[in-house]
Amino acid sequence: MKNTINKLAIIGLGLMGGSLGMAVREKGIVRTVSGFARRKEVREEAIKRGAVDLVYDNIEEAVKDADMVILCVPVLAVPELAQSCLPYLAPGCVVTDVASTKTTIIASIERLFQNEKIYFVGSHPMAGSEQTGIQFARKDLYKNAVVAVTPTRRSRASAVKTVVNFWKKLEASPILLSPQEHDAIVARTSHLPHLIAACIVTSVFKEKNRKTALLCGPGFRDFTRIASSSEELWHDIISTNSSAILKEMRNFIVVIDRVTRMIENKDFAQVRDFLRRSRLLRNEWISSTGKNEHSKR
Structure with a gap:
C-alpha cells in the first residue's frame, strides 16, 4: 500500500463527489482526480466546475491505477459499485465512501473484498445539504466537518491511517467509531430529525390553506429545511x-x-421547565462543539 495518493478516483459526481473533487484539486493533495458519472451532462459539469482532471462514463477507466477510490453514491448503490470496481482495482488500493449508514454496506463490501488485496474503510462526513447534484457542489463543503471513520476488526491499520489522513488534509475532523456505534448515534442525531421534519410538514399542511402557508415563518422554514x-x-x-431508527x-x-400530558393537565410550570432544560441542553451543545447559528454542518 502506497503512502501517497497519486490518483484518486471519485465514483459518483453529485453534491458530495463534486464537492470532494473541487476540494481535493484546490488543495493539490493528489496528482490526478479521476471521476465516473453515467450522465454526459454531469461529466461536462464536473469538468466545467473543476471537480476532476479526467472524467469517464466507464468504471474501468476511472479507477485504473487509482491509489484511492471514494464511492460517493446513495447507500444501497455502494456495494453494487464496489463490486463493479473490483476487477479493475490495483493491489493495495484503498476504498472508502461517504454513505450515511455503515453496518450493512461494510459487511457486504468486506465479504466482497475478503480474498483481495483491496482495503475498504468506511467514512461518513457530517456535511451535505438538502440539495442534490453537482450544480450545488462547493469546495468548502467538508471544511471543519466531522467525518466518522468506521473501521472493523478486519480493517488494515495502514488503510485506516490513509483514510484518516486524507480527511485531515481537507481540513475535516475525522473520528473513529465502529459501524454499529456510528449507526446508533446518527439514528438519533440525523435520521430521527429528518423524519420529524417530514412529519411536521405533513401535519401542518394536512389541508391546503393559504393562510396556514403565510403564517409559516422563518423558524418553520429552518426547522423543516431537511424535509x-x-x-x-x-x-x-x-x-x-x-432498527436503530425505530428505537429512537x-x-x-x-x-x-x-x-402532551403536561399540557392536558395544564401544568404549564412543567412545560416552562421542560423548555428551559431543552434550551440549556442546546446551548451546551453549541458551546461544546464550537458550532454557530449559521453553520450548515
Whole structure:
C-alpha cells in the first residue's frame, strides 16, 4: 500500500463527489482526480466546475491505477459499485465512501473484498445539504466537518491511517467509531430529525390553506429545511438503519407523550421547565462543539 495518493478516483459526481473533487484539486493533495458519472451532462459539469482532471462514463477507466477510490453514491448503490470496481482495482488500493449508514454496506463490501488485496474503510462526513447534484457542489463543503471513520476488526491499520489522513488534509475532523456505534448515534442525531421534519410538514399542511402557508415563518422554514431532501436518498438510509431508527422514534414518542400530558393537565410550570432544560441542553451543545447559528454542518 502506497503512502501517497497519486490518483484518486471519485465514483459518483453529485453534491458530495463534486464537492470532494473541487476540494481535493484546490488543495493539490493528489496528482490526478479521476471521476465516473453515467450522465454526459454531469461529466461536462464536473469538468466545467473543476471537480476532476479526467472524467469517464466507464468504471474501468476511472479507477485504473487509482491509489484511492471514494464511492460517493446513495447507500444501497455502494456495494453494487464496489463490486463493479473490483476487477479493475490495483493491489493495495484503498476504498472508502461517504454513505450515511455503515453496518450493512461494510459487511457486504468486506465479504466482497475478503480474498483481495483491496482495503475498504468506511467514512461518513457530517456535511451535505438538502440539495442534490453537482450544480450545488462547493469546495468548502467538508471544511471543519466531522467525518466518522468506521473501521472493523478486519480493517488494515495502514488503510485506516490513509483514510484518516486524507480527511485531515481537507481540513475535516475525522473520528473513529465502529459501524454499529456510528449507526446508533446518527439514528438519533440525523435520521430521527429528518423524519420529524417530514412529519411536521405533513401535519401542518394536512389541508391546503393559504393562510396556514403565510403564517409559516422563518423558524418553520429552518426547522423543516431537511424535509426537502431526496426521498430516494432517504429511502436507502432508513431501510439500512431501521432498527436503530425505530428505537429512537419510540424514545421520541415517550418525550412527546410526556409533554402532551403536561399540557392536558395544564401544568404549564412543567412545560416552562421542560423548555428551559431543552434550551440549556442546546446551548451546551453549541458551546461544546464550537458550532454557530449559521453553520450548515
